[in-house]
Amino acid sequence: MTLDAPVATLGRIAEPQLAALKRLGITTIRDLLYHFPVRHIDAGSASPIELAQDGERMTLYGQVEKVGTKKSFRGKVPMGEATLRDASGTMKLVWFHQPYMAKMLAEGDFVRASGTVQKKSGTVTLINPEVEKVPALPGGVNGSLFADGGVPDDGRFFPVYPESKGVSSTWFYHKIQKVLASGILDTLEDSIPEDILKRYNLPTLATALVWIHTPRDVKHAASARKRFAFEEIFFIQLERQQSRLLYEKNPTFLITPEPESLMHFIEGFGFPLTKAQDNAIGVILKDFASTRPMLRLLEGDVGSGKTAVAATTAYSVVTTRPEGQNFGALQVAYMCPTEILATQLFESFIGFFVGSGIQIGLITGSGCRKFPSKVNPKGWTDISRPQFLKWVGNGEIPIVIGTHALIQKSVAFKHLAYVVVDEQHRFGTAQRAKLVQKDGRVPHFLSMTATPIPRTLALTLYGDLDLTLLDQMPSGRKPVKTEIVPAGKRDDVYAHMRSALAEGRQAYVICPRIDEPDPEKEQAMIARSVKEEAKRLKEKVFPNHTIDILHSKMKPSEKDKVMEHFAAGKTDILVATSVVEVGVNVPNATIIVIEGAERFGLAQLHQLRGRVLRGTHQAYCYLFSETKGEKTFERLKALATAKNGFELSEMDLTLRGAGELGGGKQWGISDIGMEAIKNMKMVEAAREEAKRLLSADITLASFPSIHKCLTERKTKTHFE
Ligand code: ADP
Numbered sequence: 056m057t058l059d060a061p062v063a064t065l066g067r068i069a070e071p072q073l074a075a076l077k078r079l080g081i082t083t084i085r086d087l088l089y090h091f092p093v094r095h096i097d098a099g100s101a102s103p104i105e106l107a108q109d110g111e112r113m114t115l116y117g118q119v120e121k122v123g124t125k126k127s128f129r130g131k132v133p134m135g136e137a138t139l140r141d142a143s144g145t146m147k148l149v150w151f152h153q154p155y156m157a158k159m160l161a162e163g164d165f166v167r168a169s170g171t172v173q174k175k176s177g178t179v180t181l182i183n184p185e186v187e188k189v190p191a192l193p194g195g196v197n198g199s200l201f202a203d204g205g206v207p208d209d210g211r212f213f214p215v216y217p218e219s220k221g222v223s224s225t226w227f228y229h230k231i232q233k234v235l236a237s238g239i240l241d242t243l244e245d246s247i248p249e250d251i252l253k254r255y256n257l258p259t260l261a262t263a264l265v266w267i268h269t270p271r272d273v274k275h276a277a278s279a280r281k282r283f284a285f286e287e288i289f290f291i292q293l294e295r296q297q298s299r300l301l302y303e304k305n306p307t308f309l310i311t312p313e314p315e316s317l318m319h320f321i322e323g324f325g326f327p328l329t330k331a332q333d334n335a336i337g338v339i340l341k342d343f344a345s346t347r348p349m350l351r352l353l354e355g356d357v358g359s360g361k362t363a364v365a366a367t368t369a370y371s372v373v374t375t376r377p378e379g380q381n382f383g384a385l386q387v388a389y390m391c392p393t394e395i396l397a398t399q400l401f402e403s404f405i406g407f408f409v410g411s412g413i414q415i416g417l418i419t420g421s422g423c424r425k426f427p428s429k430v431n432p433k434g435w436t437d438i439s440r441p442q443f444l445k446w447v448g449n450g451e452i453p454i455v456i457g458t459h460a461l462i463q464k465s466v467a468f469k470h471l472a473y474v475v476v477d478e479q480h481r482f483g484t485a486q487r488a489k490l491v492q493k494d495g496r497v498p499h500f501l502s503m504t505a506t507p508i509p510r511t512l513a514l515t516l517y518g519d520l521d522l523t524l525l526d527q528m529p530s531g532r533k534p535v536k537t538e539i540v541p542a543g544k545r546d547d548v549y550a551h552m553r554s555a556l557a558e559g560r561q562a563y564v565i566c567p568r569i570d571e572p573d574p575e576k577e578q579a580m581i582a583r584s585v586k587e588e589a590k591r592l593k594e595k596v597f598p599n600h601t602i603d604i605l606h607s608k609m610k611p612s613e614k615d616k617v618m619e620h621f622a623a624g625k626t627d628i629l630v631a632t633s634v635v636e637v638g639v640n641v642p643n644a645t646i647i648v649i650e651g652a653e654r655f656g657l658a659q660l661h662q663l664r665g666r667v668l669r670g671t672h673q674a675y676c677y678l679f680s681e682t683k684g685e686k687t688f689e690r691l692k693a694l695a696t697a698k699n700g701f702e703l704s705e706m707d708l709t710l711r712g713a714g715e716l717g718g719g720k721q722w723g724i725s726d727i728g729m730e731a732i733k734n735m736k737m738v739e740a741a742r743e744e745a746k747r748l749l750s751a752d753i754t755l756a757s758f759p760s761i762h763k764c765l766t767e768r769k770t771k772t773h774f775e
């Protein structure tokens with residue numbers, strides 16, 4: 056047996072089970088070994104049946120002997136019944152009104168049951184117990200009647216695995232035991248160097264695998280999880296930092312703006328910069344003045360004015376002459392996630408650059424534009440694609456705005472000195488590596504995001520970027536009035552919406568994502584809840600208004616169309632999932648209603664609310680919650696008090712845990728890796744160790760096991 060062998064090596068596995076495994080991402084023995092339990096059931100708290108005391112709660116382990124359903128003696132109450140045996144005796148389990156509990160069990164099953172004991176005329180019964188199937192009876196707890204097929208004598212903890220139809224925890228337990236017993240552990244190569252394991256007191260790979268699947272002590276399971284969390288963050292850091300070091304080895308462009316002309320440009324904005332903007336511009340200009348290419352992340356809430364920072368720094372680039380030339384200008388590429396955003400940005404840039412004599416180009420799937428037009432110095436004109444490519448190629452158009460395709464497709468720049476990417480998490484290190492120009496130089500790189508994430512996550516995901524925060528809003532901005540709507544006040548909200556719509560405003564209604572383990576089902580449910588709510592609003596609440604829907608299952612072209620209509624004011628109400636989060640600026644939308652608000656993270660709610668922050672009208676955010684708990688209320692209330700999105704994301708992390716940060720999946724981090732995100736010390740340690748190794752050997756060739764593991768990770772992400 057080898058790690059790369061298919062799971063079928065373990066013996067015949069039926070087709071539906073193979074399919075279930077595939078759904079869970081498991082095809083090889085390695086995948087199976089790395090399918091970690093979500094928790095462990097503690098068998099130590101159980102007691103034998105013979106010690107059952109009337110009226111007491113008890114937990115026991117036993118094997119199901121008989122199971123069935125019937126009606127109670129008066130024939131009214133449906134009930135389920137089972138007999139359970141352990142080494143010391145037998146006991147009845149009874150569920151009143153819950154016959155289905157019995158239907159979930161079969162004769163021969165091993166279960167853990169907890170409930171209240173009733174002793175009456177010689178029979179011992181557990182009333183309405185909770186039951187959970189276990190893979191075997193724990194040995195050494197209630198004697199060894201079931202010794203065959205039981206876990207080792209001192210085994211106390213049963214792993215509970217993420218399941219899928221056809222592959223239960225019990226199934227995983229037995230298969231993984233088989234793998235662990237096969238001797239494969241002796242052949243494993245540990246990808247973390249010994250000295251690092253020692254320094255942080257982490258178990259070796261082989262030990263950690265045993266501990267995570269069959270711990271004999273809760274501390275062992277925790278220690279194993281810590282090791283795997285560290286490993287994941289460590290390798291992400293190695294990858295990001297290595298990519299940064301390699302990028303920095305390339306020569307770049309020296310950018311030397313004239314302070315006076317820059318001041319003049321900023322004066323044209325018609326507003327004073329915030330301190331945070333001023334600081335960010337200063338930091339970027341300092342990077343530009345160095346011989347090393349800049350790699351920087353600008354993080355700022357929606358509306359914090361990132362565009363002005365990008366425009367000012369872009370101005371300093373395009374007013375710098377290419378080295379050894381007394382004509383032309385260095386060039387800027389600005390990339391947005393969608394065509395609509397690129398088009399909106401083009402308009403914003405025209406506002407900033409009008410009168411400067413600097414040309415701006417826009418390239419999208421729908422065609423190319425150039426500002427200014429010959430006839431109108433304040434307007435743009437359509438140009439052909441070949442014309443566009445020619446003018447970018449000879450350096451005549453210095454600022455080019457477009458989508459991701461801008462860099463990938465056939466756009467060749469003459470002197471590309473600065474790349475700005477807006478809200479594009481997928482513009483990763485691999486894409487950036489393609490920015491190397493023909494002459495071997497690389498542009499300065501600025502990534503901008505409004506997605507508020509905690510510092511530990513930022514340090515991990517953007518381990519290759521320096522971080523600058525825009526943690527201040529322009530003054531005079533009216534904050535969004537946020538209200539947690541109490542039960543029974545729904546109609547008041549609709550009445551307010553009606554009057555705002557009558558005044559010509561627009562509104563968003565956001566429906567929650569419903570968490571379902573099966574991703575296909577999840578998608579279906581997202582679509583349905585948005586669709587159903589839109590239908591209900593149209594039929595029952597706003598029959599005289601136009602309502603449109605937007606969700607992630609729609610084609611990009613459909614989504615664009617819906618957004619375009621909404622932006623143009625043709626739709627009154629947009630019912631959407633949180634896909635509406637990133638981006639589009641519709642200043643006329645002043646109300647956002649969020650259904651099932653408790654299902655969203657605080658940072659996410661904050662970002663959704665940012666959608667109505669743009670206009671001059673007072674904006675409102677109404678939160679509806681399905682659970683009425685004190686905790687939910689406290690959490691939602693934080694939205695009104697927190698200073699900014701970063702603060703909220705930190706609160707999310709402490710209040711809800713890393714698993715709730717919108718899920719690691721979207722960041723490419725596993726659930727176990729997300730556990731490390733809670734731990735600043737661990738993230739910092741992983742960073743430091745990665746730095747230390749890379750400074751010893753940037754290629755990592757002298758650390759063969761690390762090198763191998765890193766290459767495997769890269770090929771894997773490459774094919775995803
Ligand atoms: P984001 O950070 O979300 O990209 P934008 O750059 O789109 O934010 O800015 C939002 C709005 O705020 C724009 O209309 C912009 O012109 C305006 N703005 C930016 N900076 C300032 C400022 N310092 N004072 C006043 N308004 C500003």
Ligand code: MG
Binds near residue numbers: 361362477
């Ligand atoms: Mg923006």
